[in-house]
Amino acid sequence: MESIVVNGISKWYGKEKLVALKNVSFTVNHGEIFGIIGPDGAGKTSLFRILTTLLLADEGSATVEGKDVVKQYKQIRNEIGYMPGRFSLYQDLTVKENLTFFATIFNTTIKENYHLIKDIYVQLEPFNDRRAGKLSGGMKQKLALCCALIHKPTVLFLDEPTTGVDPVSRKEFWEMLGKLKEQGITILVSTPYMDEASKCDRIALIQNGSILATDTPNAIRQSFDLMLYKAKSHNTALLLKDIRHYSKNLYAYAFGEHVHITFKAGEIDIEELKMNLIERKHHDIILEPDDATIEDCFIQMLRA
Amino acid sequence: MRTLLYLLQKEFKQIFRNKAILALIMVMPVMQLLILPLAADYEVKNINLVVVDNDHSTVSQQLISTIIASGYFKLVDYSQSYERSLKLIESDAADLILEIPADFEKNLIREEHQQLLLAVNAINGTKANLGGSYLSTIIKNYNQDLRLKIMQGKEQKSTGIINVVSSNWFNPEMNYTAFMVPGILAILVTMVGGFLTALNIVKEREVGTIEQINVTPIKKHHFILGKLIPFWILGNVVFTLGLLISWIAYGIVSEGSLLVLYSFIWVYLLAVLGFGLLISTYSNTQQQAMFIMFFFMMIFILLGGLFTSIDSMPGWAKLLARVNPVTYIIEVFRMVILKGSGLKDILPHLGIVSLIALVLNSWAIRNYKKTA
Numbered sequence: 226m227e228s229i230v231v232n233g234i235s236k237w238y239g240k241e242k243l244v245a246l247k248n249v250s251f252t253v254n255h256g257e258i259f260g261i262i263g264p265d266g267a268g269k270t271s272l273f274r275i276l277t278t279l280l281l282a283d284e285g286s287a288t289v290e291g292k293d294v295v296k297q298y299k300q301i302r303n304e305i306g307y308m309p310g311r312f313s314l315y316q317d318l319t320v321k322e323n324l325t326f327f328a329t330i331f332n333t334t335i336k337e338n339y340h341l342i343k344d345i346y347v348q349l350e351p352f353n354d355r356r357a358g359k360l361s362g363g364m365k366q367k368l369a370l371c372c373a374l375i376h377k378p379t380v381l382f383l384d385e386p387t388t389g390v391d392p393v394s395r396k397e398f399w400e401m402l403g404k405l406k407e408q409g410i411t412i413l414v415s416t417p418y419m420d421e422a423s424k425c426d427r428i429a430l431i432q433n434g435s436i437l438a439t440d441t442p443n444a445i446r447q448s449f450d451l452m453l454y455k456a457k458s459h460n461t462a463l464l465l466k467d468i469r470h471y472s473k474n475l476y477a478y479a480f481g482e483h484v485h486i487t488f489k490a491g492e493i494d495i496e497e498l499k500m501n502l503i504e505r506k507h508h509d510i511i512l513e514p515d516d517a518t519i520e521d522c523f524i525q526m527l528r529a
Numbered sequence: 530m531r532t533l534l535y536l537l538q539k540e541f542k543q544i545f546r547n548k549a550i551l552a553l554i555m556v557m558p559v560m561q562l563l564i565l566p567l568a569a570d571y572e573v574k575n576i577n578l579v580v581v582d583n584d585h586s587t588v589s590q591q592l593i594s595t596i597i598a599s600g601y602f603k604l605v606d607y608s609q610s611y612e613r614s615l616k617l618i619e620s621d622a623a624d625l626i627l628e629i630p631a632d633f634e635k636n637l638i639r640e641e642h643q644q645l646l647l648a649v650n651a652i653n654g655t656k657a658n659l660g661g662s663y664l665s666t667i668i669k670n671y672n673q674d675l676r677l678k679i680m681q682g683k684e685q686k687s688t689g690i691i692n693v694v695s696s697n698w699f700n701p702e703m704n705y706t707a708f709m710v711p712g713i714l715a716i717l718v719t720m721v722g723g724f725l726t727a728l729n730i731v732k733e734r735e736v737g738t739i740e741q742i743n744v745t746p747i748k749k750h751h752f753i754l755g756k757l758i759p760f761w762i763l764g765n766v767v768f769t770l771g772l773l774i775s776w777i778a779y780g781i782v783s784e785g786s787l788l789v790l791y792s793f794i795w796v797y798l799l800a801v802l803g804f805g806l807l808i809s810t811y812s813n814t815q816q817q818a819m820f821i822m823f824f825f826m827m828i829f830i831l832l833g834g835l836f837t838s839i840d841s842m843p844g845w846a847k848l849l850a851r852v853n854p855v856t857y858i859i860e861v862f863r864m865v866i867l868k869g870s871g872l873k874d875i876l877p878h879l880g881i882v883s884l885i886a887l888v889l890n891s892w893a894i895r896n897y898k899k900t901a
Contacts, residue, residue: 277744299746307744313737317546318539329535330745372741 228411229253233285245271247434260425261415268434269415273384277307306378310385312365316358331376342371363394383414399424419520437526449517455483458507467505536755558717562774566709576660578602579614579623586634595671601663618650706779711862712835714771722764726805731818757802764798784869793861800854803889810896829855
């Protein structure tokens with residue numbers, strides 16, 4: 226059964242009708258982690274604000290747990306947890322006070338839903354009397370998650386929860402999401418980091434307000450129908466330039482410490498390319514086939 | 530109800546933690562009420578006077594010493610010529626020139642008629658105006674005394690003199706502080722109520738906490754009440770503090786009932802808080818709210834009748850003053866504190882302020898719903 230249904234949502238801003246979302250549709254099933262993956266400015270936050278009843282869409286409709294985001298916004302607010310991209314708890318209240326405050330306004334107590342936040346809260350408890358504004362970035366993030374969870378929501382909206390968080394905390398954060406999923410909570414999460422896509426059950430790739438693809442991370446990777454090679458030499462920057470120079474039939478881009486080369490099967494002879502690079506005085510050349518990542522898929526979709 | 534109580538608890542916690550604001554709420558009324566009424570005094574003293582005495586007679590000497598003895602004037606120069614004394618006015622060392630013509634005494638007694646020249650430096654309007662009229666009054670009085678002396682024994686001339694005796698009701702000694710302190714207190718209450726409400730709500734928007742609040746089932750009216758009630762209480766605290774200071778420092782005790790005064794403040798604070806709320810719905814940052822608030826505060830205060838009489842304003846300004854809540858609080862304060870007016874006397878004021886409160890608050894709530 227579906228937890229979130231988005232049906233042809235469009236949103237534009239201002240007199241110039243700057244498009245934030247263009248005919249966006251997707252569904253999120255119960256108890257899955259659904260990732261909205263896209264660069265900054267792709268429209269992720271607008272989408273979240275519409276689904277959390279904070280913003281009205283200009284076109285289209287959406288339901289959360291079967292309730293319309295416009296007509297039944299009051300019921301939705303009781304059932305969802307929302308963690309905005311920007312830290313937005315009371316900085317002048319302590320950790321405990323923030324948590325108690327959000328528990329109370331949902332007519333519950335910390336004790337009642339302690340099991341939900343236990344794993345996260347144990348790390349926060351030593352700082353119970355510290356003001357939220359004085360916490361480190363990772364701790365703030367954990368507190369915000371606790372506050373979004375304290376009323377036992379059925380759907381959790383997390384807008385870029387890992388932006389600006391160190392790699393270790395990011396990993397921990399995703400592990401926590403995995404545990405929450407086991408509790409049967411549907412999680413809609415957005416992120417600009419492509420490497421986090423594989424942690425989701427299903428993902429939607431979004432760019433300029435449009436959804437490029439919606440599927441499981443594996444299916445999206447498998448849909449990649451080009452040849453992909455990774456290359457490296459003593460001078461990778463120059464290598465990228467030389468590869469691009471070699472043929473117009475291939476597309477090369479920097480990918481971490483490697484260069485990724487994509488092309489249609491049969492259009493490029495890899496051995497010939499390697500010879501060409503040696504002629505151009507590259508040494509320590511590595512040139513081998515590689516599996517496509519979500520980022521490769523995203524880049525390909527943007528070119529198409 | 531429980532939600533509201535919890536919101537209030539949270540709000541007070543935040544207020545008491547913000548030491549700077551707390552100090553401002555407590556120190557501002559004390560400092561302003563202790564210092565401002567002493568400085569913002571309408572009485573003009575230390576008017577710099579230059580006398581050009583071309584007569585050098587007993588009468589001219591007496592006239593000058595009478596003027597100096599009044600205490601309002603400071604003789605900065607006893608000049609030889611009018612031209613020289615004008616130099617002093619130009620360099621701003623003098624405010625007034627009194628020129629006594631040659632043969633002043635002789636002509637006064639012989640012809641029973643004489644003229645004096647009074648030149649006023651009108652750059653500082655108030656000082657010039659008041660200084661000029663003080664001096665004219667002193668000279669007039671001196672003239673009468675002189676006439677009596679000269680006329681003694683002689684037959685009284687038939688022209689009668691109209692003698693006006695005035696009496697200052699409700700403030701018999703024209704005690705300046707009794708008039709100014711309630712006014713300053715009124716402005717303080719307005720500022721504390723208006724600024725704090727506007728800034729507090731905008732801060733929630735600026736920091737983003739309002740976003741988090743909006744996805745909760747908190748009802749709008751709970752949220753708004755949760756904001757208004759703490760500042761309503763703080764307004765009362767500031768007002769009470771102000772009353773105590775006016776009593777201790779200036780001995781001003783309200784002639785009328787304190788209950789009347791407080792019931793007006795209760796309604797008035799609703800109007801001011803509503804105004805703050807309205808401003809907050811139109812601003813996205815605390816900076817914006819601050820400047821909009823300043824803009825209106827200046828108008829409210831200058832058109833409120835504290836410094837200048839509303840009756841002497843042009844028609845359009847009078848109209849503006851009529852919809853300005855500050856006008857009513859200053860009037861009511863003066864009526865109740867100085868005159869001892871009762872609830873019946875301030876009913877019209879109470880009615881209009883209630884109306885202003887109703888309009889501002891419903892406008893603000895409507896607008897709040899639209900934006901949030």
